[in-house]
Amino acid sequence: MRKVNFNALKNVAVPESWVEKALHAKPKKKPIFLRLYFIGTAASVAVVTAVVLTLLIRSGGNSPISPKTDLFIQPSTVAVMENNETTMDNSATQEKAETTSSETVPFTQAVSSAAAETATSTETDPSETGIPHPTQGTQTTNPIPSNPTAVATDPVVTTAPQPSQPVEEPAEAETTAPTPQKPPLRITDVENLVPSVEFDDLEGDYDGNLSLFFYQYLDGSESIYCHIICNGTECGELYSDDEKMIVADSERGIATYCPLSHGISISYGSRIDVIFYNESGKAFRFRDILVVPDLVF
Amino acid sequence: MAALYAGMSYEEVVCAYSSTVAGVCMMRLQNYPDAEDCFQNTFVRLLTKSPSFNDENHLKAWLIKVAINECYNFIKKNRRSLSLEDLPVEPSYQNDDEMDVSWALMKVRPDYREILYLYYVEKYRVKEIAGILDKNPNTIKVMLKRGREMLKSIYGGDGR
Numbered sequence: 001m002r003k004v005n006f007n008a009l010k011n012v013a014v015p016e017s018w019v020e021k022a023l024h025a026k027p028k029k030k031p032i033f034l035r036l037y038f039i040g041t042a043a044s045v046a047v048v049t050a051v052v053l054t055l056l057i058r059s060g061g062n063s064p065i066s067p068k069t070d071l072f073i074q075p076s077t078v079a080v081m082e083n084n085e086t087t088m089d090n091s092a093t094q095e096k097a098e099t100t101s102s103e104t105v106p107f108t109q110a111v112s113s114a115a116a117e118t119a120t121s122t123e124t125d126p127s128e129t130g131i132p133h134p135t136q137g138t139q140t141t142n143p144i145p146s147n148p149t150a151v152a153t154d155p156v157v158t159t160a161p162q163p164s165q166p167v168e169e170p171a172e173a174e175t176t177a178p179t180p181q182k183p184p185l186r187i188t189d190v191e192n193l194v195p196s197v198e199f200d201d202l203e204g205d206y207d208g209n210l211s212l213f214f215y216q217y218l219d220g221s222e223s224i225y226c227h228i229i230c231n232g233t234e235c236g237e238l239y240s241d242d243e244k245m246i247v248a249d250s251e252r253g254i255a256t257y258c259p260l261s262h263g264i265s266i267s268y269g270s271r272i273d274v275i276f277y278n279e280s281g282k283a284f285r286f287r288d289i290l291v292v293p294d295l296v297f
Numbered sequence: 298m299a300a301l302y303a304g305m306s307y308e309e310v311v312c313a314y315s316s317t318v319a320g321v322c323m324m325r326l327q328n329y330p331d332a333e334d335c336f337q338n339t340f341v342r343l344l345t346k347s348p349s350f351n352d353e354n355h356l357k358a359w360l361i362k363v364a365i366n367e368c369y370n371f372i373k374k375n376r377r378s379l380s381l382e383d384l385p386v387e388p389s390y391q392n393d394d395e396m397d398v399s400w401a402l403m404k405v406r407p408d409y410r411e412i413l414y415l416y417y418v419e420k421y422r423v424k425e426i427a428g429i430l431d432k433n434p435n436t437i438k439v440m441l442k443r444g445r446e447m448l449k450s451i452y453g454g455d456g457r
Contacts, residue, residue, distance in 0.1 A: 006445065009398055009417045014319040015329075018336055022311045025337060027344040 182239040183281035190286050212245065212276050215253030222279040226257035228264055229273040235264045238277075245276075266291055302343065303350040311340055314357055317419060318364045324414045325368035325407055331375075335367040342367075358429050361419070365411070365430070401452040409444035416441055 032038050214220050225243040228235045236243045242262040245255040255276075259266055266272060270291045277283035302310050318339050322332035342363055350356040402410055415421045415429065423441065427434040 006398065006413070006417045006448070009402060009414070011316045011418050012320040012323045014315045014336075015333075018319060018333055019311060019315050021333075021337055022315065022340040023308055025341045025344060028341055 182279075185238070185275065185277050185281050185283040187275065187277075187283045187285045190284050209256040209258050210245075210274060211248070212255045212257075213253050214247075214255045214276070217276060217284045218278045218282060220247060220250060220253055220255070224255045225277050226259075227275040227277065228259055228266070229275070230264070230266055230270055231272075235259070236262065239279075300347050302347075303353050303356040305353070305356070307340075307344065310343065310356065310360075314360050317357060318360055320414060320418060321361055321364040321411070322368055324402075324410050325365065326371065327403060331371060332368075335364060335371050338367045339364045358425070361415070362429050398448075398452060401448050404451045405444055405447045409440055409447060412437060412440050413444045413448065 210226055212218075212224065212226070214224055218224055224245045224247070225239060226245050227238060227243055243257075245257040248254045248256045268291055272289050272291060274286045274289060275283050276286075300307065305313065315336075319332065319336050322335040322339075323329075326332045326335065339360060343360070348359065350359065402413060405413065412426055412430070415426045416423070421429070423434050423437045426432075427437045430437070
C-alpha cells in the first residue's frame with residue numbers, strides 16, 4: 001500500500017499576471033448611494049419630511065387661527081369707527097370754537113374738508129331737523145346714539161360746503177351697513193297673573209296706571225317699556241318714547257305706565273296683552289287679561 | 298503617503314502572501330479564472346478597508362479569512378459545480394509523489410480540503426485554523442482526521 005506524505009502538499013503556484021494585477025489594483029469606491037453620509041442624509045430628509053407631513057395632516061382641520069367671520073371687521077364696524085373719529089374731530093373743533101370764536105372759520109374749513117373726505121355727517125344738516133336723529137348719514141350704523149351735542153351744535157357741519165355731487169362711498173356705506181335696530185323681543189309668557197303687576201283706578205274707561213314690580217322681572221337700570229295689545233291690535237310702537245314706563249319707586253322697584261296719557265284708551269271688557277320689556281329685548285307677556293274694575297293681579 | 302500593513306507596504310504584502318491567498322482560492326474554487334477573481338478581490342479589499350494589523354500573522358490570517366469569504370460569496374453568486382477537470386492550466390509539481398497528493402487533495406470535499414491545506418501547506422495549528430474559520434478547535438481536529446482519511450482513501454495509501 002502506498003504511503004501518503006501529507007507534508008508533500010505544496011502551495012499553488014501563483015501566475016505572475018495575478019500578482020501584477022494585484023499590484024496595480026485600485027481601491028474601489030463605493031457607489032454614492034451606499035456611502036454612509038449619503039444614506040444618513042437621505043434618511044434624515046425622509047424622517048423630517050414624514051414628521052412634517054404627519055404634523056400637517058394632523059393639524060389640517062385645526063389650524064392655530066381659524067378664519068372665522070367674527071374676527072373680520074364688518075363694514076358696519078368700520079363705518080362706526082369712522083363716524084366716531086369724525087365725531088371726535090368735530091367735538092375737538094367745537095371746543096376750539098367755543099374758546100376762540102375768531103379761529104372758527106379756518107378750523108371749520110379745515111375740518112369740514114376732512115369731513116367731506118370721510119363723507120360722514122356732512123350730507124345731513126342737523127340744524128334742519130332740529131334734533132339729531134340716529135338714522136342720519138352713516139351714523140345709522142352706530143347702535144349707540146352718538147354725542148348729539150357734537151352733531152347738533154357742530155359749527156363744522158353747518159359751515160361745511162356741500163359737495164356738488166355726493167361721493168359714492170357714503171352711499172355704499174349706507175347700503176352695506178345695516179340700519180340700527182332695537183333687539184327683537186325675547187318674550188317670556190307669564191301664564192298666571194301675579195300680584196306684582198296691577199291695574200289701579202279703574203273707572204269707566206281705563207285711565208289708571210299699569211304698575212310693574214320690575215325687580216321680579218326686569219332690570220331697573222335700563223329703560224322699561226310697556227307694550228299693550230288690545231283685542232289683538234297693537235296700540236303702540238316698540239321702543240318708542242310713548243311706551244317708556246316711569247320708574248315711580250326705584251327702591252321698591254316699581255315702574256308705572258299710564259296708557260291714557262299716551263293716547264291709548266282701554267274700555268272695560270277688553271282683553272289685553274301687556275308686554276313689559278327693556279332695552280335689551282327681555283320681555284314678559286301677560287296674556288289675555290280681561291279689563292274689569294279693580295283689576296289687580 | 299502609502300498605507301502600511303503591519304509595517305509592510307502594499308506591494309510587499311502582495312508579494313509575500315500572494316501564494317497563500319491564491320492557494321486558498323484554488324482549494325475552494327478549483328478554477329483558475331474564478332480563483333483569480335477572488336484573489337484580486339481579496340487584495341482590493343485590503344486596499345479599500347485599510348485595516349490596522351497587530352503583526353504579520355494577524356495580516357496573514359486576515360487575508361486568508363477574506364479570501365475564504367470571497368470564495369464563499371463567489372460560489373453563492375454563481376452556484377455552479379466546480380470540478381478538477383475545469384482547470385485550464387494545471388499547477389506544476391516537483392515530483393510524482395507531490396503531484397499525486399495534490400491531485401488527491403483536490404478530490405477531497407472543499408471544507409475538508411481547506412483545513413488540510415491550512416494545516417499542511419500553510420502550517421497553521423488547529424487553534425489558529427479554528428480562529429480563522431470561526432469554528433471550534435475540536436471540530437477542526439475531527440475534520441482534519443476525517444480529511445486525512447478521505448485523502449488516504451483517494452490516494453490509496455497509509456498516511457504519514
